[in-house]
Amino acid sequence: MTDTMSPNSLAEPREQLWRAVGDGDETRAVTLVRRLLDTAEPERTSSTTDGSAAAAQLRAAGERVLLELIAPTQERIGLAWAANDITVAQEHAATAISERCAAAVADATVPALRDAPKGRVLVACVDGEWHSLPARLVGEVLRLRGWRVDYLGAQVPTEHLVAHMHHTRTQAVLLSSSIPTLLPGAHNAINSCQAAGVPVLAGGRAFGPQGRYARLMRAEWAEDAAGAADLLDRNPAQPGAHAARLPAVDLPHLDDQEYSMVHRTKPQLVKQALADVETGFPEMRQYSAYQRERTVEDIHHIVSYLATALYVDDPDLFTGFITWTADILTARGVPARCLLPALDSLLNQLKDFPRTSAILTAAHG
Numbered sequence: 120m121t122d123t124m125s126p127n128s129l130a131e132p133r134e135q136l137w138r139a140v141g142d143g144d145e146t147r148a149v150t151l152v153r154r155l156l157d158t159a160e161p162e163r164t165s166s167t168t169d170g171s172a173a174a175a176q177l178r179a180a181g182e183r184v185l186l187e188l189i190a191p192t193q194e195r196i197g198l199a200w201a202a203n204d205i206t207v208a209q210e211h212a213a214t215a216i217s218e219r220c221a222a223a224v225a226d227a228t229v230p231a232l233r234d235a236p237k238g239r240v241l242v243a244c245v246d247g248e249w250h251s252l253p254a255r256l257v258g259e260v261l262r263l264r265g266w267r268v269d270y271l272g273a274q275v276p277t278e279h280l281v282a283h284m285h286h287t288r289t290q291a292v293l294l295s296s297s298i299p300t301l302l303p304g305a306h307n308a309i310n311s312c313q314a315a316g317v318p319v320l321a322g323g324r325a326f327g328p329q330g331r332y333a334r335l336m337r338a339e340w341a342e343d344a345a346g347a348a349d350l351l352d353r354n355p356a357q358p359g360a361h362a363a364r365l366p367a368v369d370l371p372h373l374d375d376q377e378y379s380m381v382h383r384t385k386p387q388l389v390k391q392a393l394a395d396v397e398t399g400f401p402e403m404r405q406y407s408a409y410q411r412e413r414t415v416e417d418i419h420h421i422v423s424y425l426a427t428a429l430y431v432d433d434p435d436l437f438t439g440f441i442t443w444t445a446d447i448l449t450a451r452g453v454p455a456r457c458l459l460p461a462l463d464s465l466l467n468q469l470k471d472f473p474r475t476s477a478i479l480t481a482a483h484g
């Protein structure tokens with residue numbers, strides 16, 4: 120392997136990719152990726168005349184470009200968006216370039232995929248999940264590690280996921296989710312696949328630090344694509360085929376009905392919270408229609424995250440979301456204190472529900 124791909128040497132390519140992405144220069148970004156993979160091919164020696172060592176080296180280089188170049192660039196894009204340094208349109212353009220770069224890795228490494236596949240796996244995002252690039256990176260890495268991958272992309276409804284799983288006789292389902300509010304749906308998907316006897320490996324930010332929510336839902340978890348590949352090589356335990364479990368079997372706290380109640384009454388909770396924010400945060404009366412719409416959206420998200428924290432019984436999930444929202448608002452010149460009347464309103468509306476009150480109180484600080 121040449122110096123270009125040695126362990127510390129991706130720092131400079133990372134800066135180059137970041138600049139190309141920032142300039143919206145797809146050609147420069149893809150050229151960079153191709154150049155890295157070209158230089159990854161070792162000079163042939165007598166021990167590599169059959170090319171198998173060269174192929175292995177190209178696959179390893181492809182994996183590094185996916186996980187150590189494209190993935191961190193995407194994360195940096197997210198930080199820049201959160202800090203209001205780039206617009207939503209720039210973020211979309213940057214993500215499109217990252218997708219092109221991932222496709223370039225897939226194309227360039229085809230000649231290195233010579234052996235019969237180890238088996239067949241399915242990679243998909245849970246229903247409602249738009250963040251397809253993380254799943255795409257996982258799929259491409261598994262392909263480089265010798266698996267045949269059926270990649271279904273963003274927001275796959277559970278019934279279609281299960282039907283496709285049967286159709287392809289997949290050995291494992293890999294589910295990706297970035298947005299925690301989709302966890303109840305993810306739980307249903309996990310449960311439905313396992314009920315058919317197929318192991319599920321979950322991943323992505325939604326599943327929490329160290330995959331704590333994946334474990335609650337009795338799915339296997341890996342931090343990243345390389346971890347997923349290692350886990351698949353160790354043959355994840357086959358769940359016995361059984362009738363789908365009701366959510367409360369895994370999450371007994373759901374018996375108190377607090378999650379169902381908050382989830383069901385979301386429209387009323389949002390409506391009342393909006394009225395209370397208008398009273399408690401008088402600046403809102405001067406808001407434009409656009410600003411008002413964003414506020415309604417924010418309150419909607421607050422109630423959805425509250426419901427999700429109840430679902431997984433974790434106050435940290437809600438506190439983390441409120442802290443994140445406060446940072447996003449502050450970066451956009453909106454005082455974070457506008458969140459307090461919304462939290463007060465929900466506390467008042469839901470004061471008879473002990474788990475809900477504890478979660479809201481913890482976030483109120």
Ligand code: B12
Nearest residue numbers: 190193194197248249250251252253293295322323343347
């Ligand atoms: C690009 C992007 C989008 C794009 C996605 C386009 C696409 N085709 O993927 C669009 C514009 C659609 C989008 C929409 C939204 N987004 Co967005 N998005 C991002 C961004 C910038 C990058 C995501 C990404 O690709 N990350 C890079 C990958 C490589 O990292 P990763 O996700 O952690 O994945 C790695 C591991 O987690 C793991 N992994 C992932 N999946 C799996 C699966 C398995 C099986 C395994 C084993 C491992 C694994 O392996 C990956 C590779 O190492 C992130 C910021 C960020 N830091 O990630 C925000 C981010 C995820 N988005 C966010 C938000 C809030 C949203 C929206 C709600 C915004 C809005 N108000 O509309 C919507 C939600 C849409 C929806 N319902 O899904 C927040 C989530 C915050 C939170 N606490 O919930 C983030 C974190 C932004 C931020 N900095 O705050 N987004």
